[in-house]
Amino acid sequence: MTATPSPLQRLRTVLDDAVLAVTGGERPKSAPTLERPKQAAHGDYATNAAMLLPKIVGAAPPMIAERLSVALSEHLGDDLLGIDVAGPGFMNLRLSDAWLIAALADVLAAGDDYGAAGATQAGTAESVHLEFVSNNPTGPVHIGGARGAAFGSALANLLVFHGHRVHREYYVNDHGNQVALFGASLQARARGEEPPEEGYQGEYVTEVASRITDAATRPVDEVALEGIALMVAAQKASLEAFRTTFDQWFSERSLHQSHDGQPSKVDEAFAVLAEQGRTYEQDGALFLRTTDSGDDKDRVIVRADGRPTYFSSDVAYHHDKRVRGYDRIINVLGADHHGYVARIEAAFVALGGTKEQIELLITQFVNLFENGERARMSKRAGEFVALDDLVADIGVDAARWYLLARSHDTTIDLDLAEAREQSAENPVYYVQYAHARIKSILARADAGETTAAREDDAVKETAIQSSERELLLALLAWPDEVAEAADRRAPHRLATYALSLARGYSAFYRDCPVLAADLPDDVRARRIDLCRATAQVLAGALGVLGVTAPERM
RNA sequence: GCGCCCGUAGCUCAGCUGGAUAGAGCGUCGGUCUACGGAACCGAAGGUCAAAGGUUCGAAUCCUUUCGGGCGCGCCA
Known part of the structure; x- marks a missing residue:
C-alpha cells in the first residue's frame, strides 16, 4: 500500500498552509473543501475556504480570498495558472499542464495502490467485524440475502481497500424451532408426505431430503442437522458463485453448547449482564433492561419455563463479538429486522460496549417484478426468488451492479424481464x-x-x-x-x-x-x-x- | 397509535454531515458512421427536489409539522 500522498492531498496541504498563513495559525471549524466545480468554466478546482474564515479573520470573504490567493500563488508558483474569486467568495483555481502531467505520473506510479489505504495514511484504520447475509439455513439464499451479500461483500472490499482490516462473518441460525420444523418437513418429504402446515413447502425440501440417507426413519433431529448442513453448503456455493465469501460461518447452536464443564457463551453473557445489573426477574422470566439504551421495552432473554429466547442468542453472539476485540462491529440486516436495531444496540451497550462501536446497517427491500407482476418471496411457501435464479437469469455482473448501484437504504424495484431484455443496455x-x-x-x-x-x-x-x-x-x-x-x-x-x-x-x-x-x-x-x-x-x-x-x- | 426507512425528470435512481445554473441510465424526439472496439457519440424535450413553515450570506441537503408509500412493533425464530 502506498504511503505517498495523492496529488490532490498535496494540493490540500498547500491550501491548508495558505489558510493558516492568513488566519495566523487558527483553523476553521470545518475543513475547507477542494473540489471540482460543477461547471468546467469555473476552473480545475474550487474551494470555499474564504467563506469559512470571516469570523476568524474579521473580513469579508472576497477580501480573504484575495489574501489566500496571494499565499497560494507563493506556494504553487508556476503550477498555478490563475485564481478567480467568484460569487459569494468561491475561489476557482486553474492549474498548469505541467502540474497535471506530474499528477498523472503519480497516479501511474502508485499503480493498483492508487486510492488505497486512505485510512492507514490518516491513522484511522480499524479492525472491523462485518456480519452480513445471515440467511436462515432452512432454505436457499433468497433475493433479500442477495442484496445483503452484494452490499456486504462490496463494503468489505471497500473497507479493505481503504486500509481497514475486515473479518467477514455469516451467522447461521441453526438453533431453535425452525430447525425442528425443517427436520419435520424433510422427514415428511422423505416419507412421501406433505410437510407440516407451518413447515417448509418449497420444492428444494424434497430434493434435500433425497440426499439424506434414511431420512424417513432416522431420528428427526439428526435429519434436521444433516439438512441444515446441506443447506449451509448450498448457500456457501451460491454465495461463492456470487463472489461473496466469508472468513467464518458462526453457528448459533454453538452459543448454547458447553465444553468440558465450561459455561456456554449464553451463560457467559448472562453472567456479564447480571454483574452489570442489567437484568431482572419478573413473572418468572429474566429480562434485559434494554430501555436503558433507548429500546421501547425491556426484552425477555429467558422465559418463565427456563427456555432461552432467540434474543438470548443475539446477546451471547454480541458478547462473543465484543470479547474477540474489534474496533468496530458492523451488522448488515434486512429491512424486516430494523425493529431489532434498538435492542441489539442496547444489548451491546449492556455487555460493556459503546454505541459508537456498533453499526447496524439496514438494506431495504428488493421488489422483484416479472412482466409487471410482483414476484413472491416467501421462503416458507416456496415461491421465493433465489439468488441462484437471479444469477442464472441476468448474470453475476449485472446482478451485482443492479443491487450495488443504489444506496442500501433505498428500496429497489427491479423488473426481471426488463433487466433480462435490456442487459445489453x-x-x-x-x-x-x-x-x-x-x-x-x-x-x-x-x-x-x-x-x-x-x-x-x-x-x-x-x-x-x-x-x-x-x-x-x-x-x-x-x-x-x-x-x-x-x-x-x-x-x-x-x-x-x-x-x-x-x-x-x-x-x-x-x-x-x-x-x-x-x-x-x-x-x-x-x-x-x-x-x-x-x-x-x-x-x-x-x-x-x-x-x-x-x-x- | 408508536418507531425506522423512503418521496428528486415519463420510468429506475444518484446528489443529502449546507455551497455557484439539481444530474445519470433507460424511454421519447432529432442528428452523427473511412483515426484506436458502433455494446459508440452528439443534441433536444422533460423538474414548484411531495407540501408548508423555520434556521442563514446560501437549503434537494439541517429543524418542525402535514400528506403519501414501505417495513416493524411476540416470553416466534
Missing part, C-alpha cells in the same frame, strides 16, 4: 466496455501500432485538451471517492463514479486520438498514460464492487 456493460476498449488500445500501443494520420492541425497541439483535462481530473478524484464511500458505508458511490469515469473516457476517446501517426511523441505518451490510468482506476472500482473488468467482450 445495462450501465455495467457500458463501464466494462470502456475498460475493454482501453485494453484493446493499450495492446496496440504496446505493439507499437499507429493509425492513419488525419488532416487535422488540432492534433499537433501539445497542450492538454479539455476532455483530457476532464478525464484526468476525474482520475484524481478517485482517492476522495474511496474515502467518502468507505466512511459513509456507501459502495454504491463507486458505481456512480465508475459510470461517470467511463463517460469521461468516452469523451476523451472521441476527441483525442491516441495512436495517430502524426501525434507528437509527448502527446502520444501522455494519452497512453491516460488510458493506462483510466483502465487501472476502472478496474479498481469494478473490483471493489465485485464486478469483472474484462479485457475483451
Whole structure:
C-alpha cells in the first residue's frame, strides 16, 4: 500500500498552509473543501475556504480570498495558472499542464495502490467485524440475502481497500424451532408426505431430503442437522458463485453448547449482564433492561419455563463479538429486522460496549417484478426468488451492479424481464466496455501500432485538451471517492463514479486520438498514460464492487 | 397509535454531515458512421427536489409539522 500522498492531498496541504498563513495559525471549524466545480468554466478546482474564515479573520470573504490567493500563488508558483474569486467568495483555481502531467505520473506510479489505504495514511484504520447475509439455513439464499451479500461483500472490499482490516462473518441460525420444523418437513418429504402446515413447502425440501440417507426413519433431529448442513453448503456455493465469501460461518447452536464443564457463551453473557445489573426477574422470566439504551421495552432473554429466547442468542453472539476485540462491529440486516436495531444496540451497550462501536446497517427491500407482476418471496411457501435464479437469469455482473448501484437504504424495484431484455443496455456493460476498449488500445500501443494520420492541425497541439483535462481530473478524484464511500458505508458511490469515469473516457476517446501517426511523441505518451490510468482506476472500482473488468467482450 | 426507512425528470435512481445554473441510465424526439472496439457519440424535450413553515450570506441537503408509500412493533425464530 502506498504511503505517498495523492496529488490532490498535496494540493490540500498547500491550501491548508495558505489558510493558516492568513488566519495566523487558527483553523476553521470545518475543513475547507477542494473540489471540482460543477461547471468546467469555473476552473480545475474550487474551494470555499474564504467563506469559512470571516469570523476568524474579521473580513469579508472576497477580501480573504484575495489574501489566500496571494499565499497560494507563493506556494504553487508556476503550477498555478490563475485564481478567480467568484460569487459569494468561491475561489476557482486553474492549474498548469505541467502540474497535471506530474499528477498523472503519480497516479501511474502508485499503480493498483492508487486510492488505497486512505485510512492507514490518516491513522484511522480499524479492525472491523462485518456480519452480513445471515440467511436462515432452512432454505436457499433468497433475493433479500442477495442484496445483503452484494452490499456486504462490496463494503468489505471497500473497507479493505481503504486500509481497514475486515473479518467477514455469516451467522447461521441453526438453533431453535425452525430447525425442528425443517427436520419435520424433510422427514415428511422423505416419507412421501406433505410437510407440516407451518413447515417448509418449497420444492428444494424434497430434493434435500433425497440426499439424506434414511431420512424417513432416522431420528428427526439428526435429519434436521444433516439438512441444515446441506443447506449451509448450498448457500456457501451460491454465495461463492456470487463472489461473496466469508472468513467464518458462526453457528448459533454453538452459543448454547458447553465444553468440558465450561459455561456456554449464553451463560457467559448472562453472567456479564447480571454483574452489570442489567437484568431482572419478573413473572418468572429474566429480562434485559434494554430501555436503558433507548429500546421501547425491556426484552425477555429467558422465559418463565427456563427456555432461552432467540434474543438470548443475539446477546451471547454480541458478547462473543465484543470479547474477540474489534474496533468496530458492523451488522448488515434486512429491512424486516430494523425493529431489532434498538435492542441489539442496547444489548451491546449492556455487555460493556459503546454505541459508537456498533453499526447496524439496514438494506431495504428488493421488489422483484416479472412482466409487471410482483414476484413472491416467501421462503416458507416456496415461491421465493433465489439468488441462484437471479444469477442464472441476468448474470453475476449485472446482478451485482443492479443491487450495488443504489444506496442500501433505498428500496429497489427491479423488473426481471426488463433487466433480462435490456442487459445489453445495462450501465455495467457500458463501464466494462470502456475498460475493454482501453485494453484493446493499450495492446496496440504496446505493439507499437499507429493509425492513419488525419488532416487535422488540432492534433499537433501539445497542450492538454479539455476532455483530457476532464478525464484526468476525474482520475484524481478517485482517492476522495474511496474515502467518502468507505466512511459513509456507501459502495454504491463507486458505481456512480465508475459510470461517470467511463463517460469521461468516452469523451476523451472521441476527441483525442491516441495512436495517430502524426501525434507528437509527448502527446502520444501522455494519452497512453491516460488510458493506462483510466483502465487501472476502472478496474479498481469494478473490483471493489465485485464486478469483472474484462479485457475483451 | 408508536418507531425506522423512503418521496428528486415519463420510468429506475444518484446528489443529502449546507455551497455557484439539481444530474445519470433507460424511454421519447432529432442528428452523427473511412483515426484506436458502433455494446459508440452528439443534441433536444422533460423538474414548484411531495407540501408548508423555520434556521442563514446560501437549503434537494439541517429543524418542525402535514400528506403519501414501505417495513416493524411476540416470553416466534
